[in-house]
Amino acid sequence: MEDCFDGSSDDDYYDRVYDDDDGEGEGEDFDGLQEAEDETEISMSCDKAPSCKVIRKETLLAAQKEELQRVMDLLSLKEHHARTLLIHYRWNVYEVFTVFAERGKEWLYSAAGLSVRSSKDINSSAALNTVTCEICFEEVCANESTIMDCGHCFCNNCWTEHFIVKINEGQSRRISCMAHKCYAICDEENIRNLVSARDPYLAEKFDRFLLESYIEDNPRVKWCPSIPHCGNAISVDDEYCEVECACGVQFCFSCSSEAHSPCSCPMWKLWTKKCHDESETVNWITVNTKSCPRCYKPVEKNGGCNLVSCICGQPFCWLCGSATGLNHTWDSIEGHSCGRFKEDEVEKTERAKKLLWRYSHYHNQFKGHTDSLKLEAKLKDKLQEKIIILEARDLKLRDFSWLTNGFNRLFRSRRILSHSYPFAYYMFGGELFKIEMIEKEREIKQNLFEDQQQQLGFNIEQLSMVLEEPFDDYSEEELLARRMKIMALSGVVDNLCKRLYECIENDLLAPLQHETINIAPYRSMGVEKASELA
Template sequence: MDSDSIDYYDDAPYDDDVDDGGFSEAALRSLNGPSCKVITKECLLAAQREDLQKVMELLSLTENHARTLLIHYRWDVDNVSEVFVNKGKDRLYEDACVTLLDNGDSSSLQSSSVTTCEICTEEVPVYNMTTMDCGHCFCNNCWTEHFLVKINEGQSRRISCMAHKCNVVCDESKIRVYVSEKDPDLAKKFDRYLLESYIEDNKRVKWCPSVPHCGYAIRVEYDEDCEVECACGVQFCFSCYSEAHSPCSCKMLELWTEKCKDDINQTKTWMSINSKKCPKCHKPVEKNGGCNLVVCICRQPFCWLCGGATGFQHNWESIEGHTCEEQQMAKAARAKSESLRYTHYLDRFKAHKDSLKAETDLKKLQSKISNMEARDKKIVDYSWATKGANRLILSRRILSYSYPFAYYMFGDVFLSEEMKKEDRIIKQNLFEQQQQQVESHIEKLSFFLAEPFDEFDEKTFNESKMKIITLSGVMDLLCKNLYDCIDNVILCDLETTINIAPYRSNGIDKAVEID
């Protein structure tokens, strides 16, 4: 698409609901339900019971056994079902340390009134002994002390039997009874741990990373490699907890953040380009004009081109007795090239992040809308302006994170063993074409949204409105094309799995509260 060929007066398609597969996002939501949901403190118990009920019905289990299974399988009902179908019920229970033997009473001990506890070696009345599902029987005092220690150590979600090498998980109802008698507050803590296990141990549920914390958790219904928005407005990557960063993968972001930490790397980059280390004392030396012989403050002369130690005798063209080593020359050239490459991507990333920070502040836009509403006596829909601003913010974020993606994807290290140099160059050229299209049009949309269109006459106002609407639709298409290029061209032949949150035409999925 030619960046100068857009007719801003055409009825360009601008439908927020357009997405892949011929279905709108709204239609897909109606078929599958919301992709993510907010779990409040009030509905946490209901959310947990929903999954417990599924497993209880599937396997005819009690609640405590169902909970033990789900905690082991990280509250993934689908995984429990899959293991049950593929490996059988016995293997399912064995892996989760669940035993269903009904040995919970003391009938086997009724022949005598007193028995010996193997833990404390005390003689105890049989009615003060308790047998767990695994068949091991100890006195209630020992069980109680065991439970108190485990809960205080924070291991209350899966408290195993006291017997040597027995990993069977104890009945939570018995734990609750004995702990309540000794320490009611700790019993409440135990129940809270079990309840919060639904969030802490659940791979599809995570606390919102808001600061101060809003108290909400987010549950994704389908794919964990996604970006979500909490009810409090915080947007984040569900996989790594960082701010939304697609099309950059979580691993790429981790490497990029470490590389860009503070301003230290900028100093290192400048020094690697503009200085060389002395071969004797290893201090950095800057060359400011002159020939290729430089002398460190330690009085060691060396060659600026290759960094090798030399003597002092030289002329403008050569150093006496010295010939540059090609390997050192190539290494220095690669280091300089890599530094320049990193600086290029860093500068573009920072420039767009700075623009994003300014554009996220919608006070000026809201002021313009208020002025237009005050001027017009009739009811007029100004949602086109808000949609345009939201499209700008979404596109700017995507564009900014496309630079660390490109830095690692097309470098010589990240996937050097999987992409030949020729293939990497071809893919990089295709990607940069899409990237440049986004970059060109995003500046136009930013310019038109910044104009004082609330002060324009009717004709100029309508022209400005159509430009914003048209460019918003174009930006949606260009961003979608950028993601299609990544999915269908760049990543399609790789063996390494690179998980990138998919493009959403409507922006990041907003979580809705559980019914």
């Protein structure tokens, strides 16, 4: 995708837009500005994104049948046999085809516990008059017994009891044969017929489990995490993406939590836990505790005496934080003189303070931008009111989409910036990548990343400030100037977001080669909205 803005100054941008070689006045300037905006929108809409579909309760069966049909056509199988294969391979049709091509049909079926009886076997088993069940050792008529695809035959009563137990245990997606050391998967048609004769409700539960296996066992399909649950599922082509359900909930498909890119899923999980455990008390800890000089845990003073003891057993002086002995007299503490300055003790104390202040810094930045995001969300209604006022005026300027586009850019980039701070906290803290990066390398990369953060933050604040101006009272000339500035800032912010992601993906994460540390790619138009499944 080509960038509409190359990161040059706003003045340069203004010159490009208002370059009037023909000198034909304001009308030509207006047309040129409209052209620039159109190019911007075309560029923004060219994002490559994973295909994303909403699967509703009514379309779940159709989505499942589409995958089943592909396997049925390739391997000439019945639907229930195809379902057995796909459940085993977690509904990955490509993997089924790959295993079939590389190892053959026999190995493919065996690995999935699938047995397909020939018509000859079916006719020979039907010719029997009576059968002895090897479970209850009762001799029953042939029509009161059932033979599975694996060839094992037991009475219907024993089969039914077996199936009911498995369904109630939640194992109905893959119910194996009762025979000793037989791992073949039972025919779902036989299961359904036998269970429905005893308990129709349980048979419906079995069918529901089979239907929902397309979501539960499929890594490319997940339930929407909305609360209360909207009943929708989302299907994607790429696991590492952020999607928006038809109900409006935006979430990370990989971990089902709120959209948190460019922070990776493991980092976000650690961050949310840390914030839940520490953010509410970090200010109190700073004011009311001091760090133990031995284990660096925060210690609270609960008495008047300045000799305190940590839970680890280390006594220390509350006044200066230095370690002491246990013996305490009226005029001295063993091994301690509070009036003397000691460099090594200061370094130990500073280490604990540094860790605490480091977390405080990143948490305050994260919370500050998150709070701004909540306040700026209210800006949308104000902008709509201003647009209504502007449309009522007799202006040459008729299209005000640049306002909503600017707001959307502000909202998306602010969220990206806020989530970049948890990423930086773990990326450069030595907690996750202590071995992978030496100190000097970490310092260089951190400076590079923070420079980009600072540039992005500066332009976001500029865009926010401009959008909050009372431009509904401006003259048309002032309005055109504000329009151009909002478009320019939107382009610059978009470009800086791209560069931030490129820095994360190419300079920071790629050299580490961590399979578990991945981020959803940047999309100029924001989180992809899932389209309806036909």
